[in-house]
Amino acid sequence: MFKGSAISVKMLDGGIAEMNFDLQGESVNKFNTQTVLELEEALGLLDAADDVKGLLLTSSKGVFLVGADITEFVPLFGKSDGGGVGSHLAKNHDNFNLLEDLDFPTCIAINGYAMGGGLELALACDFRIMSTAAKVGLPETKLGIIPGWGGTVRLPRVAGADTAIDWICSGKEQRPDVALKAGVVDGVVAPENLREAALAVLQDAIDGKMDYEARRDQKTEPLKLNETEAMMVFETSKAFVAGMAGPNYPAPIVAIECMQQAARKYRDDAIAIERAGFEKVASTSVAESLVGLFLSDQLIGKKAKGWEKKADKKVERAAVLGAGIMGGGIAYQSAYKGTPIKMKDINQAGLDLGLSEANKLLSKQVNRGRMTVEKMGQVLASIDPTLSYDNFDGVDIVVEAVVENPKVKHAVLADVEKHVTDDTVIASNTSTISITYLAEALERPENFCGMHFFNPVHAMPLVEVIRGEKTSDTAIARTVAYANAMGKKAIVVNDCPGFLVNRVLFPYFAGFMGLLKDGADFQQVDKVMERFGWPMGPAYLMDVVGMDTGHHAEAVMAEGFPDRMTKTYKTAGDVMFENDRYGQKNGKGFYVYELDKRGKPKKVVSQESYDLLAPETAELKEFDKDEIIARMMVPMATELARCLEEGIVGSASEADMALVYGVGFPPFRGGVFRWIDSIGIDKFVAMCDQYKHLGKLYEATDAMREMAANGTKYYT
Numbered sequence: 052m053f054k055g056s057a058i059s060v061k062m063l064d065g066g067i068a069e070m071n072f073d074l075q076g077e078s079v080n081k082f083n084t085q086t087v088l089e090l091e092e093a094l095g096l097l098d099a100a101d102d103v104k105g106l107l108l109t110s111s112k113g114v115f116l117v118g119a120d121i122t123e124f125v126p127l128f129g130k131s132d133g134g135g136v137g138s139h140l141a142k143n144h145d146n147f148n149l150l151e152d153l154d155f156p157t158c159i160a161i162n163g164y165a166m167g168g169g170l171e172l173a174l175a176c177d178f179r180i181m182s183t184a185a186k187v188g189l190p191e192t193k194l195g196i197i198p199g200w201g202g203t204v205r206l207p208r209v210a211g212a213d214t215a216i217d218w219i220c221s222g223k224e225q226r227p228d229v230a231l232k233a234g235v236v237d238g239v240v241a242p243e244n245l246r247e248a249a250l251a252v253l254q255d256a257i258d259g260k261m262d263y264e265a266r267r268d269q270k271t272e273p274l275k276l277n278e279t280e281a282m283m284v285f286e287t288s289k290a291f292v293a294g295m296a297g298p299n300y301p302a303p304i305v306a307i308e309c310m311q312q313a314a315r316k317y318r319d320d321a322i323a324i325e326r327a328g329f330e331k332v333a334s335t336s337v338a339e340s341l342v343g344l345f346l347s348d349q350l351i352g353k354k355a356k357g358w359e360k361k362a363d364k365k366v367e368r369a370a371v372l373g374a375g376i377m378g379g380g381i382a383y384q385s386a387y388k389g390t391p392i393k394m395k396d397i398n399q400a401g402l403d404l405g406l407s408e409a410n411k412l413l414s415k416q417v418n419r420g421r422m423t424v425e426k427m428g429q430v431l432a433s434i435d436p437t438l439s440y441d442n443f444d445g446v447d448i449v450v451e452a453v454v455e456n457p458k459v460k461h462a463v464l465a466d467v468e469k470h471v472t473d474d475t476v477i478a479s480n481t482s483t484i485s486i487t488y489l490a491e492a493l494e495r496p497e498n499f500c501g502m503h504f505f506n507p508v509h510a511m512p513l514v515e516v517i518r519g520e521k522t523s524d525t526a527i528a529r530t531v532a533y534a535n536a537m538g539k540k541a542i543v544v545n546d547c548p549g550f551l552v553n554r555v556l557f558p559y560f561a562g563f564m565g566l567l568k569d570g571a572d573f574q575q576v577d578k579v580m581e582r583f584g585w586p587m588g589p590a591y592l593m594d595v596v597g598m599d600t601g602h603h604a605e606a607v608m609a610e611g612f613p614d615r616m617t618k619t620y621k622t623a624g625d626v627m628f629e630n631d632r633y634g635q636k637n638g639k640g641f642y643v644y645e646l647d648k649r650g651k652p653k654k655v656v657s658q659e660s661y662d663l664l665a666p667e668t669a670e671l672k673e674f675d676k677d678e679i680i681a682r683m684m685v686p687m688a689t690e691l692a693r694c695l696e697e698g699i700v701g702s703a704s705e706a707d708m709a710l711v712y713g714v715g716f717p718p719f720r721g722g723v724f725r726w727i728d729s730i731g732i733d734k735f736v737a738m739c740d741q742y743k744h745l746g747k748l749y750e751a752t753d754a755m756r757e758m759a760a761n762g763t764k765y766y767t
C-alpha cells in the first residue's frame with residue numbers, strides 16, 4: 052500500500068493494515084523529517100482507503116522509536132522565539148491528530164524503547180500493547196524542553212494528572228509493569244506473543260467488543276478533574292517539582308503549567324498551549340546547553356564504543372592494587388557490574404576497610420529493595436581480597452590505586468609487572484602524576500596507561516583514560532572497554548600532569564586562593580559559585596577533596612606548569628594544611644563537620660578558620676558577585692583552552708562533558724566552552740584582560756584572541 056524509506060504499510064488478512072517503522076540506514080527509528088513526511092503520506096492513504104478496518108503499528112528494529120531527531124532541532128534552540136520551532140513541530144501534530152481520528156481502531160505493538168515522540172505516537176493510538184522487553188517514557192525535560200507532540204495533552208488524559216506530572220517531570224524511562232499499572236498501556240506480554248496479542252486487541256475493537264471511540268473521547272476532551280482537584284494536583288506538584296529541579300531548570304514547571312492551563316480545554320486548544328510552552332523553553336539557553344550535552348554524551352558514547360570494538364579481548368578478570376578509598380570503590384564497581392576482581396593491599400586492615408565499604412554500598416541497595424541478598428552475596432564473592440600476587444597471571448587488567456607518591460608507584464608498578472602476563476594491561480589511577488613518567492618503571496610501557504576514576508567511584512560517571520608517550524592502542528582499547536563494562540563514561544586524553552580535569556581544577560582553586568588573599572569571605576565565594584550552578588562552592592569542595600590531597604597535587608601541578616601554577620604566597624589552603632585541617636576526612640577544614648541524624652557529615656561554619664586565615668589574608672570585605680565568578684572561572688577556562696589547543700583533549704564537547712561528569716560543572720551551562728560561547732569570546736577575552744594583573748592563569752591564549760577577533764565560537 053505504501054513503501055518509503057522509513058515507513059511501509061501493507062494489508063494483512065481481515066482488512067487490517069500494518070504500518071511498519073524501519074528507518075533505512077539507521078540502527079534506530081526516529082522522527083526525522085523523512086519519517087514525519089512519510090507518516091503524513093501513509094496516513095493520507097489510510098484515511099482515503101475504504102477497505103481498511105483496523106491499523107496495527109509495528110517496528111522492525113529492536114527499539115520502537117526513540118523520539119525526535121534532536122539534531123534537526125539544534126539550530127532552533129536558544130533563539131528568541133524558539134527559532135520557529137512551533138512550525139517545525141506542527142506537521143507531526145497534524146499526523147498524530149489524523150491517526151487519532153481515523154475511521155477505524157488502531158493498536159500499537161511496542162516491542163522496544165518508545166521514548167519521547169515514540170510514546171507520543173503510541174498515545175495517539177487507541178490501544179497500546181507492550182513487550183516485557185520494552186521501556187517507555189517522556190525524557191524531554193531532561194533536555195530542558197517539554198514533550199512537543201501532544202505528550203502533555205494525551206498522557207494526563209490517558210493515565211491521570213499525577214502520573215503525567217511524575218513521568219514528564221522526572222523524564223525517567225518506565226518499565227512495562229509500571230506502565231501497565233499506571234494505565235499508560237493496555238497489556239504487557241512476552242516479546243514472542245506481542246504481535247498476536249496486539250492483533251487480538253485490534254480484532255476485538257473491530258468486532259465492537261472494545262469501545263475505541265470512548266478512548267478517543269477521553270483523549271480529546273478536557274481532563275476529568277473539577278477545579279479544586281485540578282488546583283490541588285497542579286499547585287502542590289509545582290511547589291514540589293520546583294524544589295527538586297531548582298531555579299536553573301525551568302522545563303518541568305513549564306510542563307506542569309501547560310497541563311494545568313490545558314486541563315479544561317479540548318484537544319486542539321490544549322495542543323496549542325503545549326506548543327507555546329515548547330517555544331518558551333526552546334528559547335532558553337538551558338535547552339540549548341542541555342541538548343548540546345545530550346549530543347556530546349552521544350559523541351563520547353560512540354567514541355568509547357569504537358574503542359571497545361578495537362579491544363583484543365574482553366576483561367574477564369581484573370585486579371586492583373590498594374584497597375583504600377579508591378581501590379575499594381573500584382573493586383565494588385567492577386564486581387557490581389559483573390567483572391570479578393582481586394583486591395590487593397599490603398595490610399589486612401586496608402583490605403578489611405575496602406570490603407566493609409563495598410558491604411555498606413551493597414547493603415544500601417538491598418535495603419532500598421534494589422538488590423536481593425543473594426545478588427549481594429554474589430557480588431561480594433567476586434571480590435577476592437589478597438595480600439599476595441598469587442594468580443595475578445590470570446588477570447586481563449590491573450588498576451594501580453596505591454598512595455599518590457611517585458616513588459611508591461614506581462616500585463609497585465615494577466613489582467606487579469613481574470607477576471602478570473606479557474599482555475596484561477596495567478593502568479594507574481593516579482590523579483596527577485604523568486603517565487609517561489610512571490611508565491619509566493616498566494619493561495612493557497606499551498601496556499600501560501592511566502585510568503583515572505573520580506571519588507566516590509560508584510557515583511561519579513567519568514573515567515579519564517590517559518595515553519602516555521609509549522601507550523599502545525591495544526592498552527587504551529582494553530581499558531576503555533573495561534570502563535564501559537563498569538558503566539562509566541570513558542574519555543581518552545593525552546598525558547600531562549593532572550591530565551584534563553585536575554589540570555583545570557587546580558587553576559580554579561588558585562583563583563579561589565587569590566580571592567581569599569585579597570579579603571574575600573570563603574562563605575560568600577561558596578554562595579556565589581553555588582548560585583552559578585556548581586553543586587558545591589570551592590571551600591566546601593576543597594574540604595571534600597581533602598587539604599592534604601590538594602596540597603600534594605598542587606606541588607605536582609606546580610612542577611608541571613611552573614610559569615603559572617607555582618605558588619608565590621602562603622595560601623589559605625596552606626594555612627588549613629599546616630593546621631591539620633584536612634577537611635571532611637578529619638572533621639575540620641574551612642568548615643567543621645558534625646554528623647547529622649542520618650550519620651552524614653554536615654558542614655558548620657567555624658570561627659576558628661577565620662582566625663587562622665586572618666594573618667595571611669587582607670581584611671575581610673564583600674566582593675561583587677561578577678568579580679568572584681570571573682576570578683574563579685577565568686583560570687579554569689584559559690587552562691581548558693590550553694588543553695584543547697595542545698591536544699590533551701580531542702574536542703570542546705569532550706572537555707565539557709569531562710567537567711560535567713568529573714566535577715559536576717553545572718549541566719544547564721553546558722560546560723565551560725559553552726559558557727564562554729554564551730557570554731561571547733570577545734567578552735571573555737576582555738574579562739581576562741581586566742584581571743591580567745593576577746598572573747598568567749588569567750591570560751587568554753592567542754587562539755582565543757584570534758577567535759574573538761574573527762567572531763568564532765567553540766560550538767557552531
Ligand code: NAD
Nearest residue numbers: 373374375376377378396397401452453454455481482506
Ligand atoms: P588511600 O590512602 O585511601 O589508599 C591507598 C591504599 O594503598 C591503602 O590502603 C594502602 O595500604 C595501599 N597501599 C600502599 N602501598 C601499597 C602497595 N605497595 N601495594 C598495595 N597497596 C598499597 O588512597 P586513595 O585516596 O584511595 O588514593 C589512591 C590513588 O587514587 C592515588 O593515586 C590517588 O591520587 C588516586 N585518586 C584519589 C582520589 C581521591 O579523591 N581520593 C580520586 C582520584 C584518584
